[in-house]
Each structure stands twice: as structure tokens, then as C-alpha cells.
Amino acid sequence: MFARLGLILLLIGGTLYATLYPQAIQIDTNINELNPEKNNDAGLLHALNRLTADVSQRFMIVVQGADKRNTERAATALQTALNSLPHLTVIDSDRILDDYLTVITPYRFNVLSESQRRALETKSAAQLANAAQRKLYQLGEGVRLIPFEADPLGWFSDYLLTMSDGMDTPATNNQADKTVTSSAVSISVKFKEYPAGMAEQFRLYEQINTIEQRVSQEFDVAVLHSGMFFFAVDSAQSAKADIQLIAIGSITGVLVLMLLVFRSLLPLLLSLGSIAAGVGFGILASVWLYGSVHILTIVFGASLIGIVVDYSLHYFYHFLADKKVAEAAQKGRDNILFRAMLLSMITSLVGYGALSLSDLAILQKIALFSCSGLFMAWLSVMLFGPWVVRRPIEARQTVLKSMIHGCQRMFGRSPRGVGAAGGAIAAVCLVYLLAGKVEVNDDPRGFFHVSPALLQQEKAVAALTQVYEPGRYLLIRGQQPQQIFDALDQLYALPGVDREMITSTAQWVPSPQVQARNYALQAKLYADGGALDLFSSALGLPKTTVATAKAAYADAAQKPLYFATMAEHVAAIPPLWSAQDEDIYSFGLIRKNSDLTALAAAAAAIPGVEYVNTLGNATQALKSQRETGIILLLVAYALVGVLLSLWYRRAAAALLLLIPASASLIAVALVAVFGQALTIFHIMALFLVLGLGMDYIIFAREMAAKPDTTHQAILLSAITSLLSFGLLAFSSMPVVQAFGSIILIGNTINFIAAVTLIGGGPKHKE
């Protein structure tokens, strides 16, 4: 009684929590969950998260048209429309330049171009003053990027402009040129506030699409976009469609079946109640432990409905029109049912729980969701079931019976023959899998469904604008800022490595040592009697004009500019620098078409520098996971085998495992024959084939006294499971499809074997 009360309170509490704090239930769409790379370095994790978050907070839009002016007009219209959306802001070049200048100007005496450094080392103050004076007369010269008083010699302006050398013709990303027939303008957009929920993300996605289409039609231009946001929303949309298909399909199937079979609302209520309790508790457990529910967890979790309903089905069938049993149940003395239910639940928990042994965060989350959901559903059936069976349960059995008898007539006339045939087919499948060079896929990019149109746009935008190798970067570690710069200098000095290959912190800020050296060299310009004094007297400038610059120089002594300071004030600069405790992590972004082999070799030769290939690492790690998964599956079989032997006190009981084992081999061979490349998700699905198969076998064996009703319960259970898992096989997402197809095939075989080989054939009547 206390247990029931406790469960009721828990369910009410959970419902209230979900109702009062719906915002606490966040749906996570991060596809990085599929990356098995473990990172135990908190500092590095923080740095990587910042970089990833920065990348995911931006996207790029490219406007392409035949006429340059028209393309620019279209880009402006698009920019205005995007800026009008509250979530977005187009990165404004004027703002960036203002921010950049504001940050670097006080540190202008710490920076020098190579030619300026040479000039300071080789020329006298008089020569330098003369050169500055001459420069004023040159065509176009004389303009200062900061006021004349702050940079009278023009050295700082020159430094900034020298950095742009090689880029000034043409000077923007605008690829229009009179010699080409088309032009393109790229627009970088940043999120002011990332849309919180899926609904808001979809809405923004639609708004962006509408704007793009309007501009495209109005100006007759092509508008392409690229960014993680679009991929995330696209994946989430696919997942949402899958969730709807699976959840609606499963629930409708279960409802119709229950109503048709039991013709009563009470069993239906318990079934739905146990489903709601199981799924609800699964969601709350995920939120409590992980802070959110991953979208894939929900997709897989929706299929849990098919298993959860099994408990109530077996429960009701056990009490079919059997007053004595019902009375015994009310007195809590039905040990046969309890044993079967308990063993079934434990084997399912072993099956789902084995997923948590994976290093993939997503599989761990699915394991938690499923195990907690299964347990809660089981508990609710066991505690509330006796209330439901107070009144005799009746079921329409004719159709189910004829289905089972049909199945038994087809397969069960010679159980040994069926068993032998199944074993032989499984053996052939095993040989095929071992010798047939079955195709495998460990590339995480193949796990998701991405719309071909989006991929095409991504490629087109990358060809026009993207300058960095995706998924590859250099990681430079050190304890002092100078160590990072020294490592970069060593890297640049190695053969095959060019400065142009890498975008690093060194591009924006010189090392502290170099800044100090640059400052010291400029004493020749700004010290008393230096080039500035000579320059001002030659031009007849009042002393007050140059006093500002001289005072600023004196004030800037021993004040190095750090990258973190610059990144903090210039929003467009990616977070390439992160300091945690005493460790510094810096990233080098690799430009496209760089010699990656040379770069990797160079990085390997320098302590503290690491060439990171995230896709390669993820693929390798997933391969390792797939291989480990097979070993873990064998371990799970061994554990269940030991459990069965102990439970039945017979070693031969472990032979029951031959049923799910054969089902698994046949399922894997079939999906391979039909062209699916095997992934870790196929392997993980095999854990469920084991868990579900053991459910059927245990009920068939434990309830052997009433084979007819038990088989009906198993049939109903199988239909509901196949409804939910079978629907997964038709998902648009390859990972979900892999999961569903293995379970659809494997579980069908499990069912046939359970009703024909275990607990008696057609001759055994109740």
C-alpha cells in the first residue's frame, strides 16, 4: 500500500514539475553527441566549447547574380531584412573596424611591419624623418587611419595597410569584376540570441528562407546559405517527423489493439498509464541527470512504448477470466507472474543497460532514458495491476489464436526441424558476415540525414567564401603566452609550412617579446631629438602637434597587448585563445588547400603543438566503438546465459540464447545484403534483439502452463514492438533506420521461435 502511495506521489510530483516548469525540459539537438571523443582536460574542453559555440553562432549567406550592381542591391536588401529579425544581426564591417582600431591604437607602438623593423635597425633618425616627409607628398598618401596628431609619421597607418598587401586588388570578398560574367557578395550573420527551443528555431529558419526567396525573386539572384544552424534545424525537422510518425503510429496501434482485444477501458488505462509513467520518468531522469533530453533519445525512446506495453499485456493475459488467479493476485501471492515479469524486466534492463557501456554520450543517454522508463512502467503495472484485475478480464481471442495456430502450423509441426533450419541459416549468415567482406561505415557524417539541397548549398558557399579546412585545426598548448608564439614560430620555420596556411593568434597580435622589441626600436622615432622632432621642425609644425604622440609613446611602455583583450572587444575575431588556471590553449585554423600532410608532420615535430583532425578521430573512435560493441554484446550474452543458468539451475538453460543469437545473425546478414553498411547503431540494436527475445522466451517458458494465452500475449507484445521498432526502420535518419531494421527482422524471428519452440506447440491446449 505504501509502495502504491509512494508511486502515486512520485507520478503526481513529476506531472506537476513538468506542468509548472516546462522550460526545464530542454530538447537538445547537438549532433556532437555522436562524437565518441572523450576529453578529460577541463581547460581544453572549455576552449573547444567556446570555439564551437562561436562557430555555431554564425552563418554565411551568399548572393550570386549576373549583374554586379544588381547583386549588391540584392545583398543590401537581404542584409536589411535579416537585421530586422530580432534574433539576428549582420556583422557590420564599420563596427568591426572601429572596435579593432579602438583596441589596437593604444598599443600602436608595439607593432611594426618587417620593412619598418628593418628601417629602424638600419636608418638614422634623420633619414626616417626625411622618408616620412617625402611620403606626405606621394599620391594618395597623407591620410591617417587615426588622427594626424596621434600618428604624425604615419607609421601605424602604414603598418595596418602593409598587413593588407596582396589583398587590396580586389580588396573585398566581392568577386565582381568586369572580366567575369557573374558576381557574388557574401554576408556574415551572427545570432544576437540563439533561438531557445525547436519551435523557435523552426520559425527563424522559415523566416530566413522566406526572406531569401523574396530577395531571390525580386532581384533575380541566387541566394545560398551555410552554417551549423541550418544543419541543426534540418536534422531536428527530420527527427521531429520521425518522432511524430513513431509516437503516433505506436500509440494508435496499441490503442486499437487493446480496445479490439480487451473491449474494456480499464486495461487500456493501465497500459496508457504505464506508457505515460515510463516515458515521463525517462524524460525527467534525462533532464535531472543531463539537463536536457536529446532529440535522438526521444526518437529511440518513442519506440520504448512497444516494450513498456508488454508488461501490462502479459499481466492481463495472466488473469484472463481466472477468478482464482485474480484473487491470488489481490493477495499478492502470484509468484509465477512475478517471477516472469521480474526476469523479463531484468533481461530488458541488461539489454538496454549495455548501451551505457558505449563511449557515445548519445547511447548512454538512450540507456538511461530506456532503463528508467522501463523500470517505472514495470513498477506501475505491478503496483496498479491488481486494482485493474479486480474485475475479471476478458479478451477476444479468436483472431489471435488463429494467427498463432497458423504460425505454429507453418513452423511448429517439427520444432526440432525449425530449430535446426534456423540454426543452419544463422550459421550460413555467420559465415557470410565473417567471409563476405560486409561493408561497414564509421563516418559520422553518414549517420544523419541531411537534405541534398542543403549540402549542395554548403559546397557552393564553401567554394565562394570558406577559407578554412572543416574539422581540422592546430592546437597549441603552453603555460606562458610567449610559449604559444614560440611554438608557432618553430612551426613556421619547418619545411612545407607557410604562414599563409594557418590563421592563428599571431596574425592579430605579436608575441609579448616581439612587442617589447618593437617598442624599444621606436625610441628612434619618438624619443627627444628623434625622427618625430626632426620631421616636425622640417615641416614647421608647432611642438604641441607632436607632443601627443610622444606622450602616448611614453605611456605605452611595458604594456603588451594580449590576444584575449583584442578578442574581447572585436566580436568578429574567433576565440582562438583560452586560458584556464595555468594552462593556455590556442587554436590555429587551417586554410583551405594547405598541405595537410606537411602540416601534420610539422606539428608532430614540435612539443606543445597538435594537429587535430576531428572527423578522422571521430571515424577512428567510432570504428573502435563498433568493434568494442561486438565484444560487449558477447559479454551481455554471457551474463544473460549465467543469469538463466542460475535462475533455472540448469546450465542447458543458457541454450535458450541461441534464439536471439540466431535472430541477430540473420538480421545483420539481411540488412547487409540489402545494402546497409554496418554501423555501431546496428550493433547496439542487437542488444535489444537479445533483450526482447529473452522477454518472449521467458514468458513462454514461465507461463508454459497456459501456452494459448501466453502465446497470445507474446503475439500482442510482438505486434506492438514491431509497430514501434518497425516504424523506426522507415525513418529518414540512417542511424534510426539501422536501429529499426535490425529490431524489425530480429524480433520477428524471436517471436516465431518463442511461439513455436518454447512452451509447447499446437497439441498443447489449455
Add this chain to the structure above:
Amino acid sequence: MKKTYFTWLGLFCLLAVADASPVLAKDSKNTEETLLSAIFPSRCNFSGHFSQRKAVEGVSVPLNSTGDFFYSCDLGLVWHTSKPFSEAVLYVNSTNNFKAEDDGTLTPLTGITRYIMSNIFVRLLNGDTAYFAEEFSVTEATDKTVRLHPESGMLQKGLDVIHISKTEDDSQTAVSIKVTDVKGQDTLVLIDHIQQYSFTGKRSAYEQCNNLYADKTNWCQVLRSPSRFDVF
């Protein structure tokens, strides 16, 4: 503080922002090209004198300079300032361009000078009317001065307007070019004593260049074979 010629930073940040520009119909472009043709050089080889007057914010006195030049479509440009200093800009193409001393010392052009040379001045001498019609809004003022307003976002950041006028009398032709930047600073270049040459080919142009700058070390050789003078 203005952001003169500073769009290069945008490349660092992987961005490009488009700016509005009015659409000109084909007829309008043709009119612009006609206007420009009337004031742009019609020959491919010519020389002349120039005087330049610059106003720089913060410098109280105007900066006056004078000099001479030689331009050949095949060879390039020598822009020689003789007063108050003697030095020259040698411009072959967008990759080969130098500041030259009398003694032949070369320094690569950088920054604004290089940009102005590449994108405006040499194109103007080359009579590239199509480029200016594309990049500028070209109008004619009542005083027959042609006004060029930049239309591209890049140019608008540094340049406000260019005024070009041409005066011709029986004896000579003079061209006046006034460049006003976004800070309101004017650079006025007056070109006169223009002499046009009828020869064709690089060799003849080189010989003419040598005639004009015989006392300067290597200037014309730099134009003819810039790769021999690698100063980078």
C-alpha cells in the same frame, strides 16, 4: 575617425558587406562612357608635367609638389616627383610597382599609394572608361567638369568624389584631377605639357622612356623587365 581603405580587415573576419548602388541602365552606362571618353587620354603613349597640391589634416601648410611623367600602355608608368624631393613611382602592373630613388634604389609600393595607383590612376591613364562607368556614378557639372562618385562599398569608405576637367586650346591640353577623400582632404593634380607619341610597341616605348629619364638609374629597365629587380 574614418575607416579609410580599411576593408581588408573584413577579409580577416570572413565577411563582406554589400553597399547600395543605383542600377544604371545600359543607355546610362553608354552615356557615362561617352563622357569619360571625352576627357580620358585617347593615345597609348604620352608624357607631360604635373603639379600637385595636397591638403592634409593636421598639417597647416599645403603640400605642393611638381614633376613629370611618362606613360605607355605597353611599358607602364613613371611618375617622377622632382620638387621638393626627387623620387618616382614606377608602376608596371598590380604586382610590380615600386618607389624609386634617382640612384635606382627601389622600394615596393604599399598601402594607399599602391591601391590608388592600381585602382584609379593607372586605369585613368589607360582610358579604362568601362571600369569607371562600372565603379562610379559619372555625371557632368555645368562647368563641364566630370564628377565621379564611387559606387562600390570599398571605394566609398575612402573616397568621396573625383572631379576631372579638361581644357584645350590651340597650343596645349591640360587635365585637372581633384580627388576629395571622405575626410574632406583634397588632392589636386594638374597635368599639362602633354605630349602624345605615335609609336607602338614596348621597345619604342622603352627608348622614349630612356630619352626622358637618361639620368636616372634603371628606371626604364625596371618597367621593361621588372622581374630582374626583385626587391621583395
